[in-house]
Amino acid sequence: MKRVAITGAGTINPLGLDVETTFEAFREARPGIGPLDIRDIDRLGVRIGGQVRGWLPQTEFTPRQLSLYDRNTQFALVAAGQAIRQSGLTFQGALGQTSGVILGTAGGGVETADDSYRAVYSEGKNKVHPFVVPKMMANAAANHISMTWGLQGPSFTVSTACASSNHAMGLAFQMIRSGTAPVMVTGGSEAMLCFGGMKAWEGLRVMSEEACRPFSANRSGMVQGEGAGIFVFEEWESARNRGADILAEVVGFAMTSDASDIVLPCQAGAERAMKGALDSAGLNADEVDYINAHGTGTKANDKTECAAINGTFAGYSKNLMVSSTKSMHGHLIGATGAVELLACVMALRHGVVAPTIGYEQPDPECALDVVPNTARQAKVGVALSNAFGFGGGNAVIALKKV
Amino acid sequence: MTSVKDRVISIIAEKGAVDKSLLHPEAKIEQLGIDSLGMVESIFAIEEAFGVSVPFNANQPGEGGFDISSVGSIITSVEALIAART
Structure with missing residues (x-):
């Protein structure tokens, strides 16, 4: 059995747009939950969430890319970029052909679905954007990472609701441990803080309208967030041999x-x-x-x-x-x-x-x-x-x- | 016209999968074996049927002023919401 090193980490989440800022927020107990700023908020009962702030996709991507990238994919791509750059890996030759991506997501491109349903049902349009299907499919984020970085081994998405990214990272761990792949980019991405996504959750009546207070006797439910966390999992000996900074061992x-x-x-x-x-x-x-x-x-x-x-x-x-x-x-x-x-x-x-x-x-x-x-x-x-x-x-x- | 009581009982019977004959006002929801999903679905159906908004959070079932402890308390709470609406 091979050992598994984490040699890169990246994130976009309500606490920050990279790992360092997220760590700072963790250390300073800084909340990332606040009033939601989304379309039709006045028709929602739950109006707070962990929304990614200061997100400027147009500075990260070209208009052509944006026509193909749901918010879910955008988060995943930027977080993956941070993680892979930190690892220092480039995926040439055999390494590229055997390394892959496993991501978790519960909803996939929820905002894309929401926007196109709104167009046909609410706005009375008879057409939706031509890229709705490739934009909203649950595997889009994993495959865009694969395309961007030349990862030609196993790339796919698992969906197990709130356990999705742990299942994804667990599978990536098992692949490296068993020798199936030398490097796996893995983690998860989610972006369902839109009207339809929130409405669906509201219906379950488990959402808090004021704060997320885990383990506190006066807790009143969950608060939804969005974002991505992506890691580079790498076979231990190769990571050691190339002098990589190992963040932790899985x-x-x-x-x-x-x-x-x-x-x-x-x-x-x-x-x-x-x-x-x-x-x-x-x-x-x-x-x-x-x-x-x-x-x-x-x-x-x-x-x-x-x-x-x-x-x-x-x-x-x-x-x-x-x-x-x-x-x-x-x-x-x-x-x-x-x-x-x-x-x-x-x-x-x-x-x-x-x-x-x-x-x-x-x-x-x-x-x-x-x-x-x-x-x-x-x-x-x-x-x-x-x-x-x-x-x-x-x-x-x-x-x-x- | 069917009374609020009869309509509420029909809804709870259907969504909670309980025989109507068991749903007398004193019957306790917990003892009827209605689970949380059955309760959430019943409340949604009540909102749709009466055009009201029921304050209910599964994490704080006692709060919000909507008493779901028994069939009778639900009927009373729904009647209060209807009265407040008009």
Whole structure:
């Protein structure tokens, strides 16, 4: 089995337009959630979100590119560019032919779908833009990264709702570990902060109208975000031999299915995924220092996740730091695991654990050290990142300090 | 004309997949075995049927002034929303 290094990271998210600014926000407990600025906001009941601010796609892309790139693809391409440039890799010859891209997204090009439905249903037009199909398809972002960087190996997208990017990164990890590919660009992207996307979520009645307060007794639901997180996963020996700066080691991954309910989480499924990730990494429970929780801020998730952590780590769970950075950037749905993996990288590499902000009242059902409200200096050797999706898919990744 | 009570009961019976005969005003929603999806769908159907907006968040089911604890409390809450509308 080969070892897996992370040699590049990039992001566009509500906290910043690169990794460094995102780390700063994590350290300073700076919120990225605020009033939404989108079309027809007056017809929405939920008017807050983690929106990407200062995004100027016309400075990043040509008009021709923009006619083909949904906001989802735009985020992914810019984040991938940051990650690949940081890695220092170029994909010539055999390396290009065997390396690939695996991304996660829940909705794909939601804004493109929304705009074209609006044109035909609401504005009475009988035509939509000619590129609606290639722009909205869920695999568009992964394939544009492949085209831009000459990645000619396996490139595809997985969609498992809120677990999408963890599933994607887990598959990328397995491909390198097994020797199937030398380098995989992986992570996730999501952009459904548009009228139709928000309306759909509003209908479920799990959204908060004021703030995302994971694990706090007065929590009132999830807050939606948008953005992308993209990493370069690389076979360890090659990375070492070329002198790459290794940000962290990916040491384990597991995925399970609840096989129980389409929206409600399940303690047993989450527990099996965390235990599976530890087994996959060859780690004992007491070697884990930090868990970046799924922590959506809904009643259902938070109490189930805390019970699953207690079940997995037994008496040791009181020694764990468990934070939900969704309190800052919101729930990036299919991209959320990728942005949250950044918090794990920061904890391992810089010894700073990102907090759970907005924490106001302890909840006996969530009695863990949730790193409330301010970031913490701590020595972190091993971190887990949890993601649990609608449909019952659980995907947990384990990272280790270099 | 069918009363608000009968219409609400029909909606809960259909969306919650419960036999109508069980839906007397004192019946508790939890004891009827209606799950969260059934409740969210019932509330949506009530909004559509009566042209009202129901304040309900699954994370804070008790708050917002719309009492979903029993069939009777839902009927009373819907009647209040209809009265407030006119």
